[in-house]
Amino acid sequence: MLDKTYEPATAEDKHYAKWEQTGSFKHGQNTSEDAFTIVIPPPNVTGSLHMGHALNNTLQDVMIRHKRMQGLDVLWQPGTDHAGIATQMVVERKLGAEGIKRRDLGREKFLEKVWEWKDESGGTIINQLRRLGASCDWSRERFTMDEGLSAAVLDVFVRLHKEGLIYKDKRLVNWDPAFETAISDLEVIQKEVQGNMWHFKYPVEGEDGVFLTVATTRPETMLGDSGVAVHPEDERYKHLIGKNCIHPLTGFKLKIVGDDYADPEQGTGAVKMTPAHDFNDFEVGRRHNLEMINVMTPTAHMNDDVPEKYRGMDRFECRDAVIADMDELGFYAGKEDHVHMVPYGDRGGVPIEPYLTDQWFVDAKTLAEPAIKSVEEGRTKFVPENWTKTYYEWMRNIQPWCISRQLWWGHQIPAWYGPDGETFVEKTEAEAIAAAEKHYGKTVELTRDEDVLDTWFSSALWPFSTLGWPNDTPELVAKHYPTDVLVTGFDIIFFWVARMMMMGLKFMETEPFHTVYVHALVRDEHGQKMSKSKGNVIDPLSLVEQYGADALRFTLTSMxxxxxxxxxxxxxxxxxxxxxxxxxxxxxxxxxxxxxxxxxxxxxxxxxxxxxxxxxxxxxxxxxxxxxxxxxxxxxxxxxxxxxxxxxxxxxxxxxxxxxxxxxxxxxxxxxxxxxxxxxxxxxxxxxxxxxxxxxxxxxxxxxxxxxxxxxxxxxxxxxxxIVDDVVKEMEWVIGMITGIRSVRSEMNVPPSAQVPMILNGASDQAKGWLETHWVLLSRLARVSESSVDAEAPKGALEMVHDGATVALPIADVIDLGQEKARLEKAIKKAEGELKKISGKLSNEKFLANAPEAVVEENKARLAAEQDACDKLKASLEKIVAAM
Structure with a gap:
């Protein structure tokens, strides 16, 4: 027996528990040879449910439940990502509150603390997904640091290294001085900053009184300058190419090079080159063999490669000192206000540095080629299709992928170093020792690389590592790889989707999915991006508490x-x-x-x-x-x-x-x-x-x-x-008749209880038959007292057309036409006044310039609604006048 009202909280807990107890989510319960597989984008183990997760997982669950009921062998593979830097930060802060520092504990003890935290507090988001109704096969829940997934990571790393597709190199990376590690582009947020552009003069060697004026927003990096670039066709400077400038503070000779990177139209057309601290300068430096001078420590203090005066200074303290010293020497050429974007680490919260350091890289360009071809040939498609263009732009301009991180939490890189620096990459220490003995002809002491892998490296293997690859699970892999569709946000198309494509094609010889569905952002009701700083974040769980999970799910799906x-x-x-x-x-x-x-x-x-x-x-x-x-x-x-x-x-x-x-x-x-x-x-x-x-x-x-x-x-x-066409036509006629009569009654303000006669003129014999057959329904639902066919309509009857016939409704005895006319005229006058008021506001340039976008949009919507209401009132008035 159904209760009078539905109580979501009680029903949700009860049914979710029953679904889990009965194994309703497990794959294999449908014996169909046809499988349907989705891998969940693994949320960070530190995470909690936000509206983007709610949308992403609701859409996945809609597909999973649909396919399960259709009889397919469904697998929705769940799990979480170890989230290297995020998790390490959480645990370090927790320990910091107890007065304990990571380095005081040592690597092994610290990792024990991380695992303890993971077991106790990690995975909160998994329970929140349950609240949403996600029907993942939780019996197969995976974690990127699980033993099986870790084995896959080792296997892939070693194989790629032996093929020359993983290598160590000295290149620029995004460096977070707060965490002293390289970070990915996704962990960098751009902030608009009101800063300055400083201008300095570099004297040209052997050219008395000749200077090249350069500009920078980061004067502290000038201590690492090793060149000046000008455009090779710039008439002002062509004769200087090949000469040197002399650095006023370091005394270094700065080679003047001709390069298209220098824009003659920008500034003075001369650009200082700091190859170890700027990504563009790095590429120019490589083209012209400029020296790479890293002038900072991992904590963004000045190192021993700068003049002694600046050593140990914080980078911003050094900035002030460099400006003052250049001014004192007469080489300061002024500054100007300059609004520019400054990259910050999203976890460390400080400006990141382009930093020259030894890191491990993947030859992404080689791996990207088959991944590009897969989309070009239609084996993997993006929905909406326009994201294909974004994918191509990223993939066709791909750079080496930095996969090493200077953290302790993560997959430690399986590389060991001999006493002379020789590198041995193997799955285990025993295998590395054996390889070293073979190389040296004796037993030597090896040192393990301390770095860990970028979390995107392990998540790139997610579609097949979660199935047990490379261990002996051929039947499971054969049935559920490739997966069917990936549901994801646009922000990780490059970081995750593209890398899964590269790894899937490399190791499984086929794409990991045939479709990538890219969902949009969930914004607030005014179209603003949700953020804590704006105070407009909507918590999905609070909506579940208030309205039930079904209401939130249906809202997100419908939109x-x-x-x-x-x-x-x-x-x-x-x-x-x-x-x-x-x-x-x-x-x-x-x-x-x-x-x-x-x-x-x-x-x-x-x-x-x-x-x-x-x-x-x-x-x-x-x-x-x-x-x-x-x-x-x-x-x-x-x-x-x-x-x-x-x-x-x-x-x-x-x-x-x-x-x-x-x-x-x-x-x-x-x-x-x-x-x-x-x-x-x-x-x-x-x-x-x-x-x-x-x-x-x-x-x-x-x-x-x-x-x-x-x-x-x-x-x-x-x-x-x-579906019987004749039946559909008949019922559409009945419903259309009832709807039309109800609409006229409502427009004319006919009291709901009033019974009104109707006259049907010009109808087909079929329609006349329908009128007779369904008279009981028509009379009850349209509040019609009696019907006449092909009769003259009296004065005061309103008319409407239905299916080519005329329906007359005599209402003169039910309402006062004159009074209704006056009411409508008054309402129209009021509506026109409101229209004039809103129109005036929207035509006011000052209002449009100063009012928030949301307020402007709200007024536009009000204008449209008022215009619609006014039009309907005028249409009703015309009908009344015609009936009088």
């Missing part, structure tokens, strides 16, 4: 239009909570009228037109949902099910079925009960991927198979053979 960011308002979630309430109330109506949810009824047995119609509408809805989900149009699928359940089934069918349910015709009553129960059962199945909890609760209470769970029931099979 997930390809390529369009989601503007999320709490009111939308509340609205879709009302949708679940609507379904609940419809189920209660069916229960009270003995409409049994059953799988035994054959919908082809329906005889009554209304019942045949709803059977066809169910089939049409199933077909449209399948079609939308197969093309990743999640919003269309949600719209189809919403319109059908709320509009077609609840608002129309249940109303149209009431006369049959209340009739003395036992056969018609019995059939309608079966059809309504069958239709509700199909609705519960069709809605289950979107709103799993409320549908499972209704199924449990109303189903005739109490041991069968909805989550593992069969997806509806009803097809086009149930």
């Amino acid at each position: 997930a239009a390809p390529g369009r960011d989601i503007k999320l308002a709490t009111s939308r979630v509340e609205g879709y909570r009302n949708f679940t309430t609507k379904l609940w109330n419809a189920a209660r109506f069916c229960e009270m009228n003995e409409c049994v949810v059953t799988n035994d009824f054959d919908p082809k047995d329906a005889k009554a037109t209304v019942n045949r119609w709803i059977v066809g509408e169910v089939a049409k809805t199933r077909i449209e949902i399948d079609r939308a989900l197969s093309s990743y149009r999640f919003n269309d699928a949600a719209s189809v099910v919403y319109q059908f359940v709320w509009g077609t089934f609840c608002d129309w069918y249940l109303e149209l079925a009431k006369p049959l349910l209340n009739s003395d015709n036992e056969a018609a009553k019995a059939e309608t009960r079966k059809v309504a129960g069958w239709a509700l059962a199909q609705i519960l199945k069709l809605m289950h991927p979107f709103t799993p909890f409320v549908t499972e609760e209704i199924w449990e209470k109303l189903g005739d198979k109490p041991d069968e769970l909805l989550i593992t029931s069969e997806w509806p099979q009803c097809g086009e053979d149930l």
Whole structure:
């Protein structure tokens, strides 16, 4: 028996526990040879659920539940990422609060503390995903530092190294001085800073009184300058190419080189070259063999390669000293205010430095070639397609991938060094010792590389390492690799998607997925990006608490239009909570009228037109949902099910079925009960991927198979053979007639209780027959007292056209036409005043320039709404005047 109201919290806990206890999420329960596999983008073990996670995992769950009910052998592979720098930061801060420093503990003891934290506090986000309803196969949950995944990492590293695709090199990297490690571009955030551009004069050697004026936003790096670049065709400087400038502070000779990088139109056209502290300068330096001078320590203090005065200074302290000294020497040429972007480490919170250091790199260019070809040849597609262009831009301009990190938490690089620096890369220390003995002809002491791998390296193997590769799991790998679709955000197309493509093609010889669905951002209701600083972050779990998981899931799905960011308002979630309430109330109506949810009824047995119609509408809805989900149009699928359940089934069918349910015709009553129960059962199945909890609760209470769970029931099979065109046409005529009459009554302010006669003129014989057949429905739902066919309409009758016929509604006896005319004229005048007011505001340049974007958009929306309302009032007035 269904309670009067649906309580999400109780139902969600109960059904999720039952799903897990019965193994409903596990792969292998469907014996189909056809598999459907998705790997979850592994969230950081330090993370907690945000709205992006909620969207990403809801869309995945919709697909997984849909495919599971369709009978495929479904695997949704879950897990978490060890998140090297993020996790190390959490544990270091925790220890710091206890007065303990990482280096005081030592590597081994520190890693024990990290594992302790991971076991106690890590994985919070996994439990939060459960709250959302994610039906992952939790029995297969993986962690990127698991023994099996670590084995895959070692295998890949060693094999790539032996092929020359992993190597050690001295190159520039993003360096975080707070954590003293290289970091990826994704861990760098650009901040707009109001700074300065300082100008300095470098004297040209042997050219008395000749200077090259250069500019910089980072004067401290000038101590590492080793050249000056000018454009080779710049007439001002062509004659100086090959000569040197003399550095006023270091005395170094700065080679003047001709390079296209120098833009004659920018500044003076002369650019100072600091190859060890600027990514562009690094490339110019390599082209012209300029010296690479690293002038900083790992903590961004000045090192011993600078003049003694500056050694040990913090980089910003050194900046001030360099400016002052250049000014004192007469080489300072002034400064100007300069707004520019400064890169910060997202974890360390300090400006990062382009830093020259020895690191491990992957030859990404070589690995990228087959990954590019895969997309070019259509074996992997992006949805929306426009992301293909972004993928190509990144991949075709790819640089060596820095994979080493100066951390302790992570996969330690399997490289050992001999006494002379010879490198031995093997899976184990024993293998490295054996290789060293072979090389040296004797036993030597080896030192292990202290660095760990970039977390993107291990997550690049996720689609196959989670299946047990490279160990003996050929059947599992054969069935579930490649996976089907990857659901991800656009920000990690390069960092994760591209690297999975490269590794999958290299080691599995085929792409890891055939489709990459790139979802949009979830913004606030005004279109602003959510951030803590703006105070506009919406917590998905608070929405789950307030409105239930189903309401949030359906909101996100319904708004997930390809390529369009989601503007999320709490009111939308509340609205879709009302949708679940609507379904609940419809189920209660069916229960009270003995409409049994059953799988035994054959919908082809329906005889009554209304019942045949709803059977066809169910089939049409199933077909449209399948079609939308197969093309990743999640919003269309949600719209189809919403319109059908709320509009077609609840608002129309249940109303149209009431006369049959209340009739003395036992056969018609019995059939309608079966059809309504069958239709509700199909609705519960069709809605289950979107709103799993409320549908499972209704199924449990109303189903005739109490041991069968909805989550593992069969997806509806009803097809086009149930859609009868003549039936559809007939019911569309009935519904259109009722809707039209209701609309006219509403526009004319006819009291709801008033009964109005109708006159049908110019209708076909078929339509006249429909009028007679469905008169009981028309009279009750349209509040029509009597009907006449092909009769003259009296004065004061309103007219509407329906299916080519004229419908006249005499209302002069029901409302005062003169009074209604006056009311409408007054309302129009008020609406026009409001329109003038808003239009004036939007045509005011000062308002447009100063008002926040959200306020401007709100006024535009109000203007459109007021204009629409005013147009409708005028249309109603025209009808009243015509009837007078």
